[in-house]
Amino acid sequence: MKPTPSKSTARSENTAMPGTESKIGLDNFFSAVSARHDRWRDLARAVQAWAGKGGQAGLKTECARQLAELAPFESLQAFPGTRLMRALEERVQSGDAPGALRLVQRVASALLSRAYRGELGDVDTDEDGPGGERTGGQRDTTGRPYFEALFVTPAPQARWPAQVQNIRKLRRAQDEFIYEPVMVGTFEDAVLAVILNANLESVVIYDGFPFSSAHGVPLFKDWLAARLELDPAETAGADLGLLLARAVKRIRPELDVFFLADRKPDEIVSDPAAAGLRRVFYEVEEPLEIHLSILEGVSERFETPFFDNLKRYAQKPVGTFHALPVARGKSIFRSNWIRDMGEFYGPTLFLAESSATSGGLDSLLEPTGTIKRAQDAAARAFGADHVFFVTNGTSTSNKMVHQALLEPGDIVVADRNCHKSHHYGMVLAGAQPYYVEAFPLVEYSMYGAVPLSAIKKALLELKAAGRLEKVKLVTLTNCTFDGHVYDTRRVMEECLAIKPDLVFLWDEAWFGFARFSPIYRPRTAMGARAALQEAFADPAYLARYLAQEKALGAELDPADPRVLSTRLVPDPRKAKLRVYQTNSTHKSMSALRQGSMVLVGDEEFVHHEQAFKEAVFTHASTSPNQQIIASLDVARRQMELEGYELVMGSIQNALDIRREVNHHPLVSKYFRVLTPAEMIPAEYRSSGMESYTEGATWVDATRAFREDEFVLDPTRLTLVCGTAGFDGTQFKNLLAAEYEIQLNKTSRNSILLQTNINNTRSDVANLLKVLVEIAKGIEQRLKGGGEPARETFAARVKSLMEDVPDLPNFSRFHDRFREDPRGKTLEGDMRAAFYMAYDAARCEHVKLSSPEIDERLKNGPPLVSAHFVIPYPPGFPIMVPGQVLAADTIEFMRKLDVKEIHGYDASLGLKLIRPSFLGEAATPPRGAGKTIRAQAPATPLVKGKAQ
Numbered sequence: 001m002k003p004t005p006s007k008s009t010a011r012s013e014n015t016a017m018p019g020t021e022s023k024i025g026l027d028n029f030f031s032a033v034s035a036r037h038d039r040w041r042d043l044a045r046a047v048q049a050w051a052g053k054g055g056q057a058g059l060k061t062e063c064a065r066q067l068a069e070l071a072p073f074e075s076l077q078a079f080p081g082t083r084l085m086r087a088l089e090e091r092v093q094s095g096d097a098p099g100a101l102r103l104v105q106r107v108a109s110a111l112l113s114r115a116y117r118g119e120l121g122d123v124d125t126d127e128d129g130p131g132g133e134r135t136g137g138q139r140d141t142t143g144r145p146y147f148e149a150l151f152v153t154p155a156p157q158a159r160w161p162a163q164v165q166n167i168r169k170l171r172r173a174q175d176e177f178i179y180e181p182v183m184v185g186t187f188e189d190a191v192l193a194v195i196l197n198a199n200l201e202s203v204v205i206y207d208g209f210p211f212s213s214a215h216g217v218p219l220f221k222d223w224l225a226a227r228l229e230l231d232p233a234e235t236a237g238a239d240l241g242l243l244l245a246r247a248v249k250r251i252r253p254e255l256d257v258f259f260l261a262d263r264k265p266d267e268i269v270s271d272p273a274a275a276g277l278r279r280v281f282y283e284v285e286e287p288l289e290i291h292l293s294i295l296e297g298v299s300e301r302f303e304t305p306f307f308d309n310l311k312r313y314a315q316k317p318v319g320t321f322h323a324l325p326v327a328r329g330k331s332i333f334r335s336n337w338i339r340d341m342g343e344f345y346g347p348t349l350f351l352a353e354s355s356a357t358s359g360g361l362d363s364l365l366e367p368t369g370t371i372k373r374a375q376d377a378a379a380r381a382f383g384a385d386h387v388f389f390v391t392n393g394t395s396t397s398n399k400m401v402h403q404a405l406l407e408p409g410d411i412v413v414a415d416r417n418c419h420k421s422h423h424y425g426m427v428l429a430g431a432q433p434y435y436v437e438a439f440p441l442v443e444y445s446m447y448g449a450v451p452l453s454a455i456k457k458a459l460l461e462l463k464a465a466g467r468l469e470k471v472k473l474v475t476l477t478n479c480t481f482d483g484h485v486y487d488t489r490r491v492m493e494e495c496l497a498i499k500p501d502l503v504f505l506w507d508e509a510w511f512g513f514a515r516f517s518p519i520y521r522p523r524t525a526m527g528a529r530a531a532l533q534e535a536f537a538d539p540a541y542l543a544r545y546l547a548q549e550k551a552l553g554a555e556l557d558p559a560d561p562r563v564l565s566t567r568l569v570p571d572p573r574k575a576k577l578r579v580y581q582t583n584s585t586h587k588s589m590s591a592l593r594q595g596s597m598v599l600v601g602d603e604e605f606v607h608h609e610q611a612f613k614e615a616v617f618t619h620a621s622t623s624p625n626q627q628i629i630a631s632l633d634v635a636r637r638q639m640e641l642e643g644y645e646l647v648m649g650s651i652q653n654a655l656d657i658r659r660e661v662n663h664h665p666l667v668s669k670y671f672r673v674l675t676p677a678e679m680i681p682a683e684y685r686s687s688g689m690e691s692y693t694e695g696a697t698w699v700d701a702t703r704a705f706r707e708d709e710f711v712l713d714p715t716r717l718t719l720v721c722g723t724a725g726f727d728g729t730q731f732k733n734l735l736a737a738e739y740e741i742q743l744n745k746t747s748r749n750s751i752l753l754q755t756n757i758n759n760t761r762s763d764v765a766n767l768l769k770v771l772v773e774i775a776k777g778i779e780q781r782l783k784g785g786g787e788p789a790r791e792t793f794a795a796r797v798k799s800l801m802e803d804v805p806d807l808p809n810f811s812r813f814h815d816r817f818r819e820d821p822r823g824k825t826l827e828g829d830m831r832a833a834f835y836m837a838y839d840a841a842r843c844e845h846v847k848l849s850s851p852e853i854d855e856r857l858k859n860g861p862p863l864v865s866a867h868f869v870i871p872y873p874p875g876f877p878i879m880v881p882g883q884v885l886a887a888d889t890i891e892f893m894r895k896l897d898v899k900e901i902h903g904y905d906a907s908l909g910l911k912l913i914r915p916s917f918l919g920e921a922a923t924p925p926r927g928a929g930k931t932i933r934a935q936a937p938a939t940p941l942v943k944g945k946a947q
């Protein structure tokens with residue numbers, strides 16, 4: 001276990017400020033909002049100490065130092081604003097400790113309660129003023145949503161207050177929202193504001209400002225250079241306005257960017273860097289136009305076409321003669337027996353229920369109205385070309401994509417550890433899976449993610465066997481249940497170098513939120529697609545490819561070892577970007593359960609749209625739930641407007657849990673949250689980043705997210721509980737039964753905790769309190785029980801932590817299900833095996849404990865699974881239809897101590913396909929000396945179908 005830094009060390013990491021410490025705490029990078037709250041809280045403590053000690057000079061210096069560190073960052077926020085900051089500085093300078101304390105407390109509490117939002121005018125410097133009240137105006141009592149707009153201006157700072165006043169004067173009673181302007185004067189400050197000010201929704205850029213910030217932020221400069229790939233020296237003569245616009249869109253693509261220049265607007269618009277601009281103004285344009293454009297941009301994101309319409313629909317008096325008695329709620333509210341249902345859900349739910357597709361409600365199967373517009377808005381928000389809402393979860397989304405893309409016989413390179421919907425999707429589509437293996441984490445009985453080398457090997461093997469043409473799709477889970485995140489760009493690049501028309505299905509069931517964090521985004525399917533689109537258009541990329549072609553040839557030779565070891569680039573003139581992403585919106589955003597989306601970024605989509613529609617028709621319910629559709633619309637709105645802040649919050653909570661659990665003197669004796677170093681073998685972490693809480697900096701994190709083959713999503717926390725004597729299921733049940741803490745996944749010796757946009761810092765505190773309580777209980781039991789108790793405990797821990805079964809790899813499909821039984825490639829016709837098992841006469845059951853199993857493992861005939869067998873945990877199929885079972889799979893099954901195993905009934909045993917139906921009877925079992933008689937004649941396999 002790692003040494004436990006003192007609380008004060010951990011705290012100083014949190015509060016480190018650019019330019020003042022050698023290391024910048026990771027929190028400042030991942031979660032600027034909470035880090036800001038912490039800094040104000042720390043300042044409040046310092047001022048309190050100063051005030052308490054009768055204004056001691058040393059303490060005053062500390063307060064002044066902290067305040068000076070804070071000032072550059074606070075200049076990027078509308079609140080507390082210049083006046084209040086200046087007043088605070090004056091209080092500190094003049095030695096007025098009590099006055100300073102009152103002001104600091106006021107700011108800290110206004111930030112925490114968000115009371116400053118919705119105040120109009122400059123902030124009052126009255127120390128006793130409540131919340132964040134401003135002078136020169138009054139509180140906005142209309143409850144309009146509040147945001148901030150960044151104005152990047154070359155005007156001298158002395159003129160900013162007047163400019164702010166002029167912008168405020170543009171406010172009108174009928175404005176839908178209220179915003180405060182924030183002024184900055186340089187490129188660097190603007191970028192810093194976009195990163196640190198989560199209230200921003202719009203950026204207005206006036207051309208002609210300088211690059212360098214007046215504030216000394218040296219480490220920030222490093223970060224900026226790494227993140228934006230900008231060399232400050234190169235930016236000297238560049239068009240900073242457009243460069244900034246591009247930088248803003250890279251960091252937070254959802255923000256509206258307006259550009260004002262005294263050049264002709266058409267000159268600007270023709271610049272490719274202007275692609276992300278919402279509107280270009282000629283500088284003398286009416287300020288009111290800018291104001292209205294800012295509001296219009298936010299209004300567009302705020303609009304939820306389907307939800308808005310559903311709300312209107314619910315107000316209308318409607319007579320229903322369709323099937324759905326709960327619509328309008330009359331069958332419920334007039335009932336003698338089920339009125340409590342109405343009371344529980346309230347009338348709105350029933351007023352908003354309908355099975356009609358008219359009246360503005362649109363049809364999910366053939367959307368042309370509000371659903372279509374809601375889907376288009378989601379496409380904009382998630383960076384896709386098209387989005388399809390799905391009301392049956394990502395289980396259905398995945399099956400839709402498989403069906404839409406695959407024809408019987410197509411080969412799919414798939415992570416065997418992927419969600420079962422992919423395996424079933426391939427069965428239904430008649431596709432042949434070529435299973436690739438994720439790296440195992442045997443110690444914790446779980447898998448990681450699939451190394452790129454394994455994927456490349458699979459493709460090269462298929463190429464060598466002349467079967468590459470059959471490969472249509474690569475499907476991978478990003479991120480995995482346990483938090484392994486791929487380098488999506490690199491995977492697609494290298495695969496496209498081997499086969500330029502491959503399609504990718506990234507199952508981002510858990511990762512939809514990642515779009516809204518600049519650190520995660522490049523590692524999402526759509527983030528990587530955008531980066532590749534840009535790269536493919538760059539002549540330098542073609543040059544890279546041509547150099548590779550010279551070295552390795554245009555036709556990559558699978559026998560050439562350099563092909564595997566080289567980081568390949570595709571020919572950008574040939575490669576097609578065909579990317580699909582599925583996400584369980586309900587898992588990471590504010591959508592109702594089963595709300596899911598399919599994102600399409602497929603440049604060939606026009607040729608496949610019909611197939612996609614057919615897949616939707618096949619799998620979507622004809623009675624989709626209106627509330628789920630509406631919630632998808634609303635979830636999108638939320639993420640586009642506040643996703644950036646919310647995602648930061650969930651990361652912050654995760655970092656807090658990591659730090660608190662691993663550093664708490666008692667809790668860390670029995671529990672620990674696994675670090676990136678423990679979850680990802682070193683060979684996949686070229687950056688060397690080991691931990692999120694032990695001294696990692698902005699720069700480290702940026703490098704890891706840029707370079708490493710896999711990174712760990714910090715919000716997915718594997719908490720080892722085997723060291724506390726609990727297996728995963730036991731601990732999960734204990735948390736649920738005794739402490740009302742719920743979670744999804746467990747392994748033999750761990751549980752998976754995850755933070756999302758719903759968690760608060762109170763949840764974190766509660767979790768820690770519970771772990772402290774449990775750890776204390778263990779201590780007491782061990783103390784009370786003496787040596788025997790300690791021995792039993794140690795034996796239990798050893799069994800959970802050391803006696804872990806090896807994780808079995810996929811063995812192979814039986815030759816009967818392989819098109820080329822003599823070949824080496826692994827793919828197989830799983831559907832044929834699946835349907836073969838439909839007739840009970842073709843199947844047999846053999847008990848796991850039966851000696852027949854060992855006998856057949858040794859001497860045949862092979863044991864061939866008739867079923868998917870999926871134990872929970874770990875939740876992936878350890879047997880698939882048609883798979884020849886190997887000794888390690890049997891051993892794993894025998895050691896498995898979980899209760900829930902889908903596809904396996906212990907009282908019957910393993911369900912196998914009878915050897916006679918596999919043509920095995922023709923080969924007498926070797927060595928056994930006994931004949932296993934054929935039960936029926938061998939059935940010939942017709943491609944894609946068992947007869």
Ligand SMILES: Cc1ncc(COP(=O)(O)O)c(C=O)c1O
Nearest residue numbers: 392393394395419477507509584
């Ligand atoms: C990787 C992955 N994909 C897909 C799904 C299915 O998603 P849903 O529950 O939305 O049907 C899950 C569910 O846990 C999953 O873990």
